[in-house]
Amino acid sequence: MTTAINYNEIDFGVFLPVTNGGWIISETSPRLDGSYELNRSAAIIAEENGLDFIMSMAKWKGYGGTTDHWGTSLESMTMMAGLAEATSRVKIYATVHTLLFNPAVAAKMFATLDQISNGRVGMNVVSGSYAGEFSQMGMWPEHLDHDQRYDLAREWMQAVKRLWSEDSVTHEGEYFKLNDCTSNPKPRQKPRPEIICAGQSEKGMGFTIEEGDACFIGGRDLEELAAVSRRAKEMAAERNKTIKTYAMFSIVPEETDELADERMKQYQEGADIGAIKGMLRSYGLEPDGRENSMVARAKSAFMCETISGSLETIVARIREIIEVTGIDGMMLTFPDYIEDLAYFGKQVLPALRGTK
Secondary structure (H helix, E strand, O other): OOOOOOOOOOEEEEEOOOEOOOOEOEOOOOOOOOOHHHHHHHHHHHHHOOOOEEEOOOOOOOOOOOOOOOOOEOOHHHHHHHHHHHOOOOEEEEEEEOOOOOHHHHHHHHHHHHHHOOOOEEEEEEOOOOHHHHHOOOOOOOOOOHHHHHHHHHHHHHHHHHHHHOOOEEEEOOOOEEEEEOOOOOOOOOOOOEEEEEOOOHHHHHHHHHHOOEEEEOOOOHHHHHHHHHHHHHHHHHOOOOOEEEEEEEEEEOOOHHHHHHHHHHHHHOEOHHHHHHHHHHOOOOOOOOOOHHHHHHOOOEOOEEEEEOHHHHHHHHHHHHHHHOOOEEEEEOOOOOHHHHHHHHHHHHHHHOOO
């Protein structure tokens, strides 16, 4: 006998359009400019319509192509400070790259964000996987492999936590040195702001489970997504911990399934092949090389799995995904961050949570 899912306990959040182009690599999708005005509007719509969190990524170099996809981007922590003032309820996740920010600098920035948001900030930690973005600044450590970058992130994260809780920190590590280092004020949240990280390797999941609270995961289909979610929770249980799992989806709503299919086809027909190849190269892949789930989907213009159709179809599909995979939440993207996001908040979310 399966336990009925309480959708009031499932987190639904928005992956904000911090870059131009959003999450569809196409010449025929809505022209998202990545502006603060657009992000502020999206944040307020999310706040007013009952979504649980907003998050922005950190992006430093685009993919080119005819659309210059992701060539324009706002800095995550700075933007979220503004959105903390524009909102009062939603959780606010800002992204920090451990390769770019000293732990003492990041600790103070997030303590500041926590004060601005009155205890609503969360930290999305990225250990660094896009060599081109960092090498343009001379900040890509060629001598560190994938696992070593997580070792650096672990030392970084432990230093930040100490700075959030201790009066003074002296640390002589492999990657960072702190000498009688102080960081005040401390975050308002106790014991600390929530920490989330994306990672599906054993090393990445181990880091997230041991240092964080939730893990972003992906999969080529629901079975793979369910397997990854189960593995993350099994690994947490082995460590006497718990971990939440979240996955990313794009919502494409229309009055009917047929109209949604037409909309999807329009975006796919306009796929920016040059930008898609640029994205593949950023992962160290060639277009015919080995792919992860995101780059595989992006070949058809969409960068994450898409849930499209009428209200009834979208609600049914979300229920199926949650029930099959056991994930604890969805981070959502939209072709149109005004109308489509408002539709989700006013129509889809109430239908899921039984408030409509």
